[in-house]
Structure formats: C-alpha cells, structure tokens
Amino acid sequence: MNNIDIVMQDAREAFESFRLLSPSERSSFLQKLAAEIEAARETLVQTAHEETNLPLPRLNGELSRTTNQLNLFARLIEEGSWVEAAIDTADKNRTPPKPDTRKMLLPVGPVVVFGASNFPFAFSTAGGDTASALASGSSVVIKGHSAHAKTSQLVFEAMQKAISKAGIHPFTVQHVLGSGSTVGKALVQHPLTAGVGFTGSFAGGKALWELANQREQPIPVFAEMSSINPVVLLQHTLQENAAALAKTYAASICLGMGQFCTNPGLLLAVKSDALDQFLTLLGKEIEQTAPQKMLHSGIHASYTKGLSEVLAQKGIEKIAQSAQQPGNGEAFPTVAKVNASVFMQNPHFREEVFGPYSLAVVCADKAELMNVLQSLKGQLTTTIMATDADVEANADIIALQTTLAGRIILNDVPTGVEVCASMVHGGPFPSTTDGRFTSVGTTAIKRWVRPVCFQGFKDTMLPDALKNNNPLHIWRIVNNEWTKNGI
Amino acid sequence: MNNIDIVMQDAREAFESFRLLSPSERSSFLQKLAAEIEAARETLVQTAHEETNLPLPRLNGELSRTTNQLNLFARLIEEGSWVEAAIDTADKNRTPPKPDTRKMLLPVGPVVVFGASNFPFAFSTAGGDTASALASGSSVVIKGHSAHAKTSQLVFEAMQKAISKAGIHPFTVQHVLGSGSTVGKALVQHPLTAGVGFTGSFAGGKALWELANQREQPIPVFAEMSSINPVVLLQHTLQENAAALAKTYAASICLGMGQFCTNPGLLLAVKSDALDQFLTLLGKEIEQTAPQKMLHSGIHASYTKGLSEVLAQKGIEKIAQSAQQPGNGEAFPTVAKVNASVFMQNPHFREEVFGPYSLAVVCADKAELMNVLQSLKGQLTTTIMATDADVEANADIIALQTTLAGRIILNDVPTGVEVCASMVHGGPFPSTTDGRFTSVGTTAIKRWVRPVCFQGFKDTMLPDALKNNNPLHIWRIVNNEWTKNGI
Numbered sequence: 001m002n003n004i005d006i007v008m009q010d011a012r013e014a015f016e017s018f019r020l021l022s023p024s025e026r027s028s029f030l031q032k033l034a035a036e037i038e039a040a041r042e043t044l045v046q047t048a049h050e051e052t053n054l055p056l057p058r059l060n061g062e063l064s065r066t067t068n069q070l071n072l073f074a075r076l077i078e079e080g081s082w083v084e085a086a087i088d089t090a091d092k093n094r095t096p097p098k099p100d101t102r103k104m105l106l107p108v109g110p111v112v113v114f115g116a117s118n119f120p121f122a123f124s125t126a127g128g129d130t131a132s133a134l135a136s137g138s139s140v141v142i143k144g145h146s147a148h149a150k151t152s153q154l155v156f157e158a159m160q161k162a163i164s165k166a167g168i169h170p171f172t173v174q175h176v177l178g179s180g181s182t183v184g185k186a187l188v189q190h191p192l193t194a195g196v197g198f199t200g201s202f203a204g205g206k207a208l209w210e211l212a213n214q215r216e217q218p219i220p221v222f223a224e225m226s227s228i229n230p231v232v233l234l235q236h237t238l239q240e241n242a243a244a245l246a247k248t249y250a251a252s253i254c255l256g257m258g259q260f261c262t263n264p265g266l267l268l269a270v271k272s273d274a275l276d277q278f279l280t281l282l283g284k285e286i287e288q289t290a291p292q293k294m295l296h297s298g299i300h301a302s303y304t305k306g307l308s309e310v311l312a313q314k315g316i317e318k319i320a321q322s323a324q325q326p327g328n329g330e331a332f333p334t335v336a337k338v339n340a341s342v343f344m345q346n347p348h349f350r351e352e353v354f355g356p357y358s359l360a361v362v363c364a365d366k367a368e369l370m371n372v373l374q375s376l377k378g379q380l381t382t383t384i385m386a387t388d389a390d391v392e393a394n395a396d397i398i399a400l401q402t403t404l405a406g407r408i409i410l411n412d413v414p415t416g417v418e419v420c421a422s423m424v425h426g427g428p429f430p431s432t433t434d435g436r437f438t439s440v441g442t443t444a445i446k447r448w449v450r451p452v453c454f455q456g457f458k459d460t461m462l463p464d465a466l467k468n469n470n471p472l473h474i475w476r477i478v479n480n481e482w483t484k485n486g487i
Numbered sequence: 488m489n490n491i492d493i494v495m496q497d498a499r500e501a502f503e504s505f506r507l508l509s510p511s512e513r514s515s516f517l518q519k520l521a522a523e524i525e526a527a528r529e530t531l532v533q534t535a536h537e538e539t540n541l542p543l544p545r546l547n548g549e550l551s552r553t554t555n556q557l558n559l560f561a562r563l564i565e566e567g568s569w570v571e572a573a574i575d576t577a578d579k580n581r582t583p584p585k586p587d588t589r590k591m592l593l594p595v596g597p598v599v600v601f602g603a604s605n606f607p608f609a610f611s612t613a614g615g616d617t618a619s620a621l622a623s624g625s626s627v628v629i630k631g632h633s634a635h636a637k638t639s640q641l642v643f644e645a646m647q648k649a650i651s652k653a654g655i656h657p658f659t660v661q662h663v664l665g666s667g668s669t670v671g672k673a674l675v676q677h678p679l680t681a682g683v684g685f686t687g688s689f690a691g692g693k694a695l696w697e698l699a700n701q702r703e704q705p706i707p708v709f710a711e712m713s714s715i716n717p718v719v720l721l722q723h724t725l726q727e728n729a730a731a732l733a734k735t736y737a738a739s740i741c742l743g744m745g746q747f748c749t750n751p752g753l754l755l756a757v758k759s760d761a762l763d764q765f766l767t768l769l770g771k772e773i774e775q776t777a778p779q780k781m782l783h784s785g786i787h788a789s790y791t792k793g794l795s796e797v798l799a800q801k802g803i804e805k806i807a808q809s810a811q812q813p814g815n816g817e818a819f820p821t822v823a824k825v826n827a828s829v830f831m832q833n834p835h836f837r838e839e840v841f842g843p844y845s846l847a848v849v850c851a852d853k854a855e856l857m858n859v860l861q862s863l864k865g866q867l868t869t870t871i872m873a874t875d876a877d878v879e880a881n882a883d884i885i886a887l888q889t890t891l892a893g894r895i896i897l898n899d900v901p902t903g904v905e906v907c908a909s910m911v912h913g914g915p916f917p918s919t920t921d922g923r924f925t926s927v928g929t930t931a932i933k934r935w936v937r938p939v940c941f942q943g944f945k946d947t948m949l950p951d952a953l954k955n956n957n958p959l960h961i962w963r964i965v966n967n968e969w970t971k972n973g974i
Binding site: 411424429 | 875
C-alpha cells in the first residue's frame with residue numbers, strides 16, 4: 001500500500017467507528033475542537049500572519065469565525081432535526097398492505113477537504129468543510145494548503161488534542177501535505193473517498209470535479225471556484241447616495257486586498273451624470289487605498305498578469321489606481337470601466353481577476369443592462385443598490401438576478417458571508433460545481449449525507465432518530481405531519 | 488431555430504410564468520392533471536395494454552398510482568414546508584452588524600423528463616419525474632418513450648386539457664417523440680435545459696449524464712439505472728420458513744416478468760441444508776410460473792441474450808426454469824446458483840439481467856457473505872430475511888447493507904415502492920447517477936430546486952414563504968427554531 005492507501009484505509013476505519021457516536025458525543029467533540037483551537041490562538045494567528053501576510057486583526061476575527069462555526073454545528077447536531085427524519089407507519093388493512101418506511105440522512109464516509117489559500121482558518125484545516133463533514137458523522141482527510149502549511153499543521157495538532165481528549169478514533173481527522181496534482185489527485189481518485197470539499201480556482205476545482213466523475217464510482221465534489229459578483233447600481237440611489245456608495249464599494253473591492261470569493265468585480269449601471277459622478281468618487285477612494293501584500297507570490301503574479309491582460313483589452317478605460325505604487329508582492333488596487341456593447345463582445349471581461357479590481361459596465365439603457373446580466377455565468381452573489389423607487393421600477397431586473405446567483409443582496413456589499421441557517425454560499429456553475437448546496441452555514445452539512453430508507457424494521461433495530469418514542473426529541477414528518485411527538 | 492430550440496425557448500417562457508403561480512394555484516393544476524388522466528382511464532389503459540403487453544389490472548393499478556402521485560404532490564405544495572424556509576433576522580447592535588438573511592428553495596427552470604419503458608404511466612409522461620418537477624414550479628419537456636408512444640401522446644393530451652382548464656401557460660408541459668440519440672441528446676445539451684430525469688438502462692443513463700457534464704454549464708441528471716437488489720437470507724429463517732420464502736420470492740422475481748428496477752436479482756446465503764431445501768422449493772415455484780410477453784422486442788432480445796450469456800459463465804448452475812417453453816416475445820423465468828468464490832472472481836455475475844431471473848450465491852460462511860456484499864456496486868435496495876435471532880446474530884451484516892443501498896428492507900420483497908415522504912428510490916452509483924436524491928416519494932421534488940438567500944430584502948419584495956407574517960403558514964426555521972409563527 002502506498003501512503004494515500006494507508007491514509008484512506010485509516011479514514012474508512014475511523015468512519016466506521018465515528019459514525020456510530022451519538023449526536024451529543026459528536027457535538028461534544030466539535031466543542032472540544034473549538035476549545036483546543038481557541039487555546040492555541042496566539043501561536044496560530046502569529047504563524048498564519050507570517051505565512052499569508054494577512055493582518056493580525058483579520059486573522060483573529062477569522063479564527064473566531066472558525067471556532068464559532070464548530071460550535072454552531074455542535075448545536076445543530078445536538079438539536080438534531082437536520083437529519084430530515086420522515087416516518088410513514090404501516091397500514092395492514094390497505095390493499096396491498098402498506099409497509100412501515102422510515103427515512104433519514106446518513107453520512108457518506110470519508111471526506112477529503114482541500115484547504116483554501118485565502119482563508120487559512122475558516123475555509124481550511126478546521127474550517128467549514130471539515131466542521132460540516134465531522135458534524136455529519138464522516139471522518140475527514142485534510143489536504144493542507146502549501147501557502148500556509150505550518151498553520152495547517154498547527155491547527156491539525158490542536159485538533160489531535162481534541163481527538164485525544166474526546167477518546168475517539170485517532171484517525172477521525174488526518175492531515176496530509178503535498179502537491180495538488182499528485183497527493184490531491186490520489187485522494188480524489190481513491191476508491192474509499194466518498195466526497196470532496198474545495199475552495200479555490202476554477203481550474204483547480206474543475207480538475208478535481210472531472211477526476212471525480214471519471215472514477216468507476218463517481219463522487220460529489222463541492223468546489224467553490226470563481227465569481228465576479230455583479231452589483232447593479234440603480235438610478236435614484238446613484239443620484240442620492242453617490243459619495244456613500246463610492247466609499248462603501250471602494251472598501252468592499254479592496255477588503256483583504258480583494259482576496260474574497262465574494263469580491264464585487266462587476267458594477268453595472270445605466271449611463272447618467274450620477275453614474276459619472278459615482279465613478280469619479282469611486283476612483284478617488286481607490287487612489288487613497290494603499291497597496292498591501294497579497295497572500296503569496298503565486299496569487300500576486302496571477303493578479304498582476306490578469307490585471308495587465310484585462311487593461312489591455314480594446315475599449316476598457318482605467319478610472320483609477322492607488323496613488324501609491326505597489327511594493328514587492330503588493331496588489332495594485334484598480335477600477336476601470338467599459339461600455340456594455342464592448343463588454344458583450346469580449347468574454348475576457350467576464351473572467352474573474354482575483355484581487356482588488358472591479359470593472360464598471362456602462363449600459364446605454366435598462367434593456368442593455370438586462371442583456372449584460374443575462375450574458376453572465378453563474379455567480380455566488382449578485383447585489384442591487386437601490387432606493388424604494390428604484391426597487392419599484394426595476395422588479396424585472398431583481399427577478400433576473402434571482403436566477404443568477406445563490407445570494408441576492410439589497411443595499412449592502414457582497415463581501416462578508418454570515419454563518420447561519422439561511423446562508424447560501426454557493427451558486428450556479430461555474431461559481432461552484434453544484435449550486436444545490438452551500439459551503440457556509442448549517443445546511444453545508446447536507447453535502448456529506450445521503451438518505452436511507454428502512455422498511456419494516458423493528459424499533460430496536462432503527463437509528464434513534466427513527467425510533468417510535470423519538471428519544472432524540474427532534475422534529476420529524478410522521479404520516480405527513482411535522483411533529484416532535486412519539487408514535 | 489431548429490425544433491428543439493423552439494421547444495426549449497417555449498419551455499423557458501412557460502417557466503417564467505409558471506414559477507410565479509402561488510402554491511395553491513400549482514396544487515390545483517396538479518389535481519386537474521390527475522382528474523383529466525382519470526377521465527381518460529379506459530382509453531389510456533387499453534392503449535398501454537396494446538403497446539406494452541402489460542396486463543390490464545396492472546395498468547389500472549399503475550394509472551391509479553400516477554394520479555395518486557399527482558395528488559400527493561398537490562398536497563405537499565399546498566402544505567408548503569418543503570421549501571426549507573430559514574430566516575435569520577438582523578442584529579444591528581452586533582459588531583459587525585448582522586444582516587437579515589432568508590433562504591428558500593426555488594425551481595431551477597425547464598426540466599426534461601425521459602419516459603421509462605417499464606412503467607408507461609407512473610414513471611413516464613405524467614409520472615413521478617413530471618409530477619415532482621411541476622410541483623417545484625419548473626416547466627417540463629417530456630421525451631415520450633417509443634415503446635409506448637401512443638399512450639404517451641394520449642396522456643399528454645389529457646394533460647393539455649388540464650392546462651387549458653387551469654388557464655396556465657400552454658407550454659408548461661410539452662411532449663416530443665423521437666430517438667434518444669438525436670432528440671434526447673439535443674434536449675440534454677440545450678443551454679436552456681436545467682435538469683434531466685431518466686429511468687432506464689445503465690448505458691442510456693450514463694450517456695445522458697456524460698452529455699450533461701460536458702456542457703459549458705453542467706446540469707444535474709437524475710438517472711435511475713441498474714440494480715440487482717441483493718437479498719440476504721439468514722440461517723434461522725431458512726430453517727423455519729423455507730416454503731413461504733420460496734413462494735414469496737418466486738412471485739417477486741417474476742412480478743411483471745421481472746421488469747422492475749427493484750427485482751431481487753441476487754440471493755445471498757451461507758450454505759446449509761436449509762438453503763438447499765429453500766432453493767429446491769424456489770425452483771419448483773419457478774417451474775410453475777408461466778412465461779409472459781415482455782414489454783417490447785428490444786427488452787426481450789436483451790433478456791434472452793443476457794440470460795444465455797450469464798448461464799454460459801463458468802461455475803454457474805441452473806436451478807430451474809419455467810416448465811413451459813416461452814412463446815414469441817415471452818421471457819423464460821429462471822433461477823440459478825453459484826458458489827461465492829466463483830462469484831467473486833467474475834464481475835459478469837454482478838451485472839443486471841433485466842427480466843425474471845435471479846442468482847443465488849452460496850457462501851462458505853458469514854465472512855464470505857460479507858465479502859460478497861462488500862464487492863457489490865451501489866444498489867437501489869437490499870433486503871434481509873431474518874428471524875429475531877438472526878437479526879441479533881447478524882447486526883454487522885445489516886450495518887454493511889445500510890452502506891450499500893438507498894432502501895433496506897426487513898422480511899419483505901424489494902418489489903413494490905411505496906409513494907410517500909419516507910421513501911428512497913435511489914442509491915449509490917451505478918444504481919442511480921446521484922444517490923443523494925430519490926425519484927419516488929415527496930422528496931423527489933428536491934431534484935428540481937436550488938436554495939437562494941435573500942439578504943436585506945424588504946418584506947414586500949420577499950417571496951411569500953419568507954415574509955414576516957408567514958402568510959403560507961408553513962414550518963420555518965426562524966433564528967434556529969422551528970416554528971409556524973410570524974416574526
């Protein structure tokens with residue numbers, strides 16, 4: 001057996017043990033994970049700072065997000081209704097007799113999680129993919145990201161302490177490092193792997209998805225890939241709020257040096273004096289934004305290349321760049337504009353430039369704006385900046401936006417993704433490989449399960465979630481009625 | 488534009504209108520569909536009988552199943568909680584302020600449904616795929632099956648009457664006929680198609696799935712393909728109930744001339760005198776089963792070829808065939824047996840032979856039986872025939888079965904799939920392309936939707952399911968609590 005074979009055999013063995021834990025045992029383990037990561041906060045944040053160039057306050061916030069996320073999933077599985085238990089009791093007098101059938105969601109088995117470069121904590125080693133997979137009852141193999149390998153290893157060591165304190169199978173979580181094209185590929189191809197979580201580039205995510213589909217038994221890959229997050233700025237709000245909008249959007253475009261999946265990369269509006277005024281103010285804000293170091297040299301090189309390529313396209317006009325020349329490894333905050341007719345003819349403008357860059361698309365009229373929206377690929381988010389009068393006059397634009405993305409935002413910025421039950425951080429292809437699921441929020445757990453129906457089982461043989469007296473006190477659908485009552 | 492272009496443009500236009508109907512309007516439309524099909528019952532059943540060779544009582548039952556299914560979905564969407572509404576209200580005092588986010592499932596758009604050869608009503612034109620897609624708010628394009636094209640056309644005509652009476656968009660449902668490799672392919676590849684439902688062969692389903700994955704924007708294909716539905720017969724029940732088991736299983740193997748996806752194609756047991764006795768009795772029952780006409784000449788030719796190929800494999804031993812030689816187009820009911828060691832070495836034995844055939848696998852001991860189970864691909868169902876003592880002594884076998892299929896059955900036959908909330912008619916690949924979903928039962932609706940999150944929306948802009956006062960009176964998760972209360 002090679003190394004990956006051993007890792008996946010161990011992961012499978014751990015799964016067989018971990019899946020049998022009660023929800024409260026799993027919940028308690030997730031809380032211990034959060035506690036051990038919290039206990040290592042100072043070292044973790046300092047190490048991540050050195051590896052990623054991200055500022056300490058941001059990393060401290062991200063670490064809190066990570067432990068909050070683990071605790072949120074702990075509460076979710078303690079509450080327990082997420083398993084979608086449904087029960088239809090037997091009716092022996094029917095012709096033909098109706099059997100007793102009971103359904104719930106069960107974990108699929110070892111899950112492979114790829115760490116993300118841009119979130120060393122919240123979307124990496126102990127991030128949302130890992131937290132949701134463990135909550136479901138799956139064991140996890142983490143492929144640490146090379147851009148923050150030390151941080152990843154330290155997070156894993158904290159997790160190992162929690163595993164030891166919880167007294168659960170030592171291979172419930174494993175950690176491997178190495179290249180995506182060898183180690184990553186081998187993990188996705190391994191017959192014992194049952195699901196994959198990934199946050200990163202379109203090329204990387206699509207490659208994993210294709211590998212998974214070529215397996216003898218294909219497996220789901222949940223890759224969150226690329227999105228330019230179109231923002232529609234409507235007429236009255238531009239007239240009334242240009243200065244505030246410029247400040248808000250410059251900050252969102254440059255937040256974390258633009259290294260967010262939800263960065264507003266496209267600003268759409270109908271041409272007007274108010275739009276010109278807004279773009280001038282936005283340019284001034286961008287000029288005042290200082291360049292900062294990007295996550296690593298690869299991302300910096302991509303941004304520099306992507307930016308120069310897009311700015312070389314015919315018909316694009318630079319609005320402004322930071323007044324300060326970027327130093328070594330630093331990103332150059334930039335906004336540009338293009339007419340919608342030019343935008344529509346050049347697919348290059350629809351590609352993500354990952355960094356502090358945004359493109360304003362100036363439309364001749366509302367019809368052209370809707371054509372631009374319709375020409376876009378699937379997105380994680382789309383935003384409407386609008387007054388009440390704007391909303392009333394543009395219901396058709398908003399309806400169109402609903403078909404485009406997983407999250408539709410009114411009068412706010414797309415950056416910032418709340419971790420909660422109603423979040424959708426996912427969207428139609430190519431923003432993710434599977435727009436039916438989210439990688440943020442409690443329903444992220446649904447990626448690692450499948451429904452199983454038990455027919456004619458005796459009460460003692462059934463999982464607790466399906467037993468007559470409802471020992472877990474969860475919400476269930478019993479004979480088509482939602483209830484917490486026993487049978 | 489070619490024909491398929493026109494069809495899909497019309498389907499898209501109908502979707503834009505149909506998705507805006509209220510749940511009760513959609514519910515009422517589904518009931519009208521059921522009523523119009525019921526009104527045409529006599530003609531439909533007679534036509535299907537002529538096209539498929541299926542007996543009239545079976546077809547009458549299947550038609551009732553079809554209308555019951557439509558009415559079940561009508562009740563589901565009238566009740567309304569299936570949209571998984573989740574609401575997290577704003578908290579402006581938090582740092583940073585917490586936004587108001589609200590999530591629900593929305594239909595994905597035009598769905599293409601392929602009729603199945605073996606169920607001219609329940610899995611075809613107005614069958615489960617169509618009923619669930621319409622219930623979700625998607626428009627539907629039906630590709631009628633050539634083996635019962637007239638029936639399909641007549642069902643569609645009944646549906647058109649319902650569309651007309653409901654006064655909804657005339658292209659909400661469309662019907663096309665033609666070959667799978669041209670018309671079917673063009674439908675799956677069309678950019679406006681958003682999802683595909685299919686019940687049929689592994690080759691057919693896999694081909695559609697691959698086409699869908701090769702699109703610029705891949706779409707989900709829910710193909711229910713092939714399954715041999717392993718049945719484990721345990722020691723004590725064989726000793727105590729051999730005669731009854733033989734009768735029950737002979738009937739299940741030959742039900743509908745074996746033309747069910749859930750046909751028990753594999754019988755697993757540890758060698759014993761009781762097993763020999765059971766197999767002898769099973770053989771006698773099979774001998775007494777008369778050959779009947781299969782659905783069409785293609786299926787008959789496949790069965791005859793598949794049967795002779797499997798019976799020619801080394802180490803297989805025929806137990807019995809029908810005492811009556813099959814006539815033109817009739818299937819030859821057959822049971823055979825093979826030792827587990829031979830079974831394990833020849834993957835041919837794991838392939839489905841679609842028809843009244845079942846293979847008994849005689850295992851040396853329990854360990855070998857578990858090896859056989861572990862060697863199987865994903866299945867729709869797996870069954871345990873067992874006394875209480877058997878269950879107690881074989882929890883490990885049952886646990887293993889849970890990982891193998893979408894439905895686990897105790898002391899019953901796998902044929903017969905109840906249409907209800909707790910049904911799972913789906914399973915790991917290759918039994919279906921996506922084991923996370925079911926094609927039978929109310930949760931089949933989840934195949935045609937994706938979640939959308941509305942952030943910061945005003946109450947009047949929100950879909951009814953997400954409005955503060957909960958006008959649809961549905962169950963929702965509000966700030967992590969299940970409730971029907973308004974906000």
